[in-house]
Amino acid sequence: MPHLASDMTCTGCSACANICPHSAIEMASDREGFLMPNINPDLCVECKLCEKACPIVNSKDLKNPEPKDAIAFWDNESRTKSSSGxxxxxxxxxxxxxxxxxxxxxxxxxxECNHKGCDSEDKLGDLRGSKYLQSDIKKTYIEARDALKDGKYVLFTGTPCQIAGLKSFLLKPYEKLVTVDIVCHGVPSNSLFYNYIEKLESENENYSGISGFEFRNLRGWGIAPTAKISDGRKLTLTGISNLYMKAFEKSAIFRNSCYDCHFNGLQRVGDITIADFWGLGQQGKPFHHDVTKGVSLVLVNTERGREIMRGMKDCLYEERSLKEAIKLNHNLVRSSIRPANREEIIRAFNDSKMSLAEINNKFDIVGLGFKSKIRDMLITTGLFWHVKSVINKIRSL
Ligand SMILES: Cc1cc2nc3c(=O)[nH]c(=O)nc-3n(C[C@H](O)[C@H](O)[C@H](O)COP(=O)(O)OP(=O)(O)OC[C@H]3O[C@@H](n4cnc5c(N)ncnc54)[C@H](O)[C@@H]3O)c2cc1C
Known part of the structure; x- marks a missing residue:
C-alpha cells in the first residue's frame, strides 16, 4: 500500500485523491472531523502516483525565492465587498x-465550505470573503488541469498547503497558471463548524433558522461574524454566541498539521501571497491613507506575479517593508501555537450534549470581562477599526 503523510502531518490537500487514476482514494472525515485520505485496497494497484503527488511525503521544491518587499494594496472596486483590501x-x-x-x-x-471554479465576474462574489474553516478541494485540481490543458488561464487561490497540493498534483509547471496563497492562521474542520451552528440554533431561539454565515461583515476589515436568518435578519455574534471565532483566534481548534505548517515563511508557494496588512505604519514609516475599510498585504513572489500586479489599475499600490508585513502577522513566518487542551476543546465542540456556555465555562475561551465587552461593543457599532487606527497612530508617534 502507498505511504502517504501521517495523521499528524497530512494537510488534507486532496492531491492524492485527485491524482489517483483508479479512484481508489476517498477523502473522509476522521473522528475530529478533518478530511483524511482513505485508500480502498480493492481498487489500489500500488502505482504510487499518490505518493508522488503528496507535497508532504515527496517534499519537492515548491517554494519561490523570498520577495524583496511588501505591497500595501487596495482595489477601489471591490474593497468594501471583500474581507481585506x-x-x-x-x-x-x-x-x-x-x-x-x-x-x-x-x-x-x-x-459547507468547498472549492469551486468560476468563469465570470458575476459569480466571483461566491468566492469572496474569508471562510475560517478548511475548504474541501473536491476535484478542483483536476478541473484546473483540464482548463490549463484547454489553453485557458487559471487562477487558483487557497491556503498555502492547498497551493502546494495543486502544484504537486500537476507534476509540471503550466505557463497560464497563476497561484495565490493566503497567509493562514490555521483551519478548523467543516463538521466542527456545523456542530457549532447546530448549538447556536438549538440554544437560542433568536438564531433558529440560520441560512448562511459571514465571518467578516464585508466592510473592509470588519471582523464581526454574522449569522443570516431565513427571515432576512442578520445577527452579529458576540460573547458566547461567538465561541467558534474566539476558539479560532486562540488557535484551539485547528487541524494537527497547522501547528507545524510546512508552507509558511517568506519563501511562499504561490506566485502572489495575500493577507491583511495589520502592521501598516507600525515600523517607523507612517501610512497616510485610511485603513478602516481594509488594506491587503500583497507579496509578489514570481515574475508571473509581478506581471499581474504591474497591470493593476484603479487601486492603491504602495511599497512597504517586509518587517512591517511581519510585525502583526505572525502566521506569515510561523505556525500557530498548539494549546495543551486542543483535543478536549475539539471534542467538546463535537459533543452534541455540551452547550456553548458549558464549553466556555470549562475552557474559558471567550473571556467575558470588561475588555471583551468593550471590544464587542466597538465591533457591533462598526467603530472597532476607527478606534484601532487612532491607537496605532498614537503608538507610532
Ligand atoms: C482559514 C484562513 C485563515 C487566515 N489567516 C490569516 C492570517 O493569519 N493573517 C492574515 O493576514 N490573513 C489571514 N487570512 C486571509 C484573510 O482573511 C483574507 O482572506 C485575505 O487577506 C484576502 O482578502 P481579500 O480582500 O483579497 O479577498 P476576499 O475577497 O475576501 O477573498 C477571499 C479569498 O480567500 C480565499 N478563501 C476564503 N476562505 C478560504 C478557505 N477557507 N480556504 C482557502 N481559501 C479561502 C477565497 O478563495 C478568496 O481567494 C486567512 C484566511 C483564511 C480563509
Whole structure:
C-alpha cells in the first residue's frame, strides 16, 4: 500500500485523491472531523502516483525565492465587498478578462465550505470573503488541469498547503497558471463548524433558522461574524454566541498539521501571497491613507506575479517593508501555537450534549470581562477599526 503523510502531518490537500487514476482514494472525515485520505485496497494497484503527488511525503521544491518587499494594496472596486483590501478580486478580474477560470473557496448549502471554479465576474462574489474553516478541494485540481490543458488561464487561490497540493498534483509547471496563497492562521474542520451552528440554533431561539454565515461583515476589515436568518435578519455574534471565532483566534481548534505548517515563511508557494496588512505604519514609516475599510498585504513572489500586479489599475499600490508585513502577522513566518487542551476543546465542540456556555465555562475561551465587552461593543457599532487606527497612530508617534 502507498505511504502517504501521517495523521499528524497530512494537510488534507486532496492531491492524492485527485491524482489517483483508479479512484481508489476517498477523502473522509476522521473522528475530529478533518478530511483524511482513505485508500480502498480493492481498487489500489500500488502505482504510487499518490505518493508522488503528496507535497508532504515527496517534499519537492515548491517554494519561490523570498520577495524583496511588501505591497500595501487596495482595489477601489471591490474593497468594501471583500474581507481585506480586495486583492483577490483584482487578480481574479485580470484572469477573467483573459477568458480564464478562477478557483477558490465558496459556501455550499449555507455552512459547507468547498472549492469551486468560476468563469465570470458575476459569480466571483461566491468566492469572496474569508471562510475560517478548511475548504474541501473536491476535484478542483483536476478541473484546473483540464482548463490549463484547454489553453485557458487559471487562477487558483487557497491556503498555502492547498497551493502546494495543486502544484504537486500537476507534476509540471503550466505557463497560464497563476497561484495565490493566503497567509493562514490555521483551519478548523467543516463538521466542527456545523456542530457549532447546530448549538447556536438549538440554544437560542433568536438564531433558529440560520441560512448562511459571514465571518467578516464585508466592510473592509470588519471582523464581526454574522449569522443570516431565513427571515432576512442578520445577527452579529458576540460573547458566547461567538465561541467558534474566539476558539479560532486562540488557535484551539485547528487541524494537527497547522501547528507545524510546512508552507509558511517568506519563501511562499504561490506566485502572489495575500493577507491583511495589520502592521501598516507600525515600523517607523507612517501610512497616510485610511485603513478602516481594509488594506491587503500583497507579496509578489514570481515574475508571473509581478506581471499581474504591474497591470493593476484603479487601486492603491504602495511599497512597504517586509518587517512591517511581519510585525502583526505572525502566521506569515510561523505556525500557530498548539494549546495543551486542543483535543478536549475539539471534542467538546463535537459533543452534541455540551452547550456553548458549558464549553466556555470549562475552557474559558471567550473571556467575558470588561475588555471583551468593550471590544464587542466597538465591533457591533462598526467603530472597532476607527478606534484601532487612532491607537496605532498614537503608538507610532
Ligand atoms: C482559514 C484562513 C485563515 C487566515 N489567516 C490569516 C492570517 O493569519 N493573517 C492574515 O493576514 N490573513 C489571514 N487570512 C486571509 C484573510 O482573511 C483574507 O482572506 C485575505 O487577506 C484576502 O482578502 P481579500 O480582500 O483579497 O479577498 P476576499 O475577497 O475576501 O477573498 C477571499 C479569498 O480567500 C480565499 N478563501 C476564503 N476562505 C478560504 C478557505 N477557507 N480556504 C482557502 N481559501 C479561502 C477565497 O478563495 C478568496 O481567494 C486567512 C484566511 C483564511 C480563509
Amino acid at each position: 480586495g486583492a483577490f478580486s483584482a487578480i481574479a478580474r485580470w484572469i477573467l478578462d483573459k477568458g480564464g477560470v478562477v478557483f477558490g473557496a465558496s459556501w455550499t448549502n449555507g455552512f
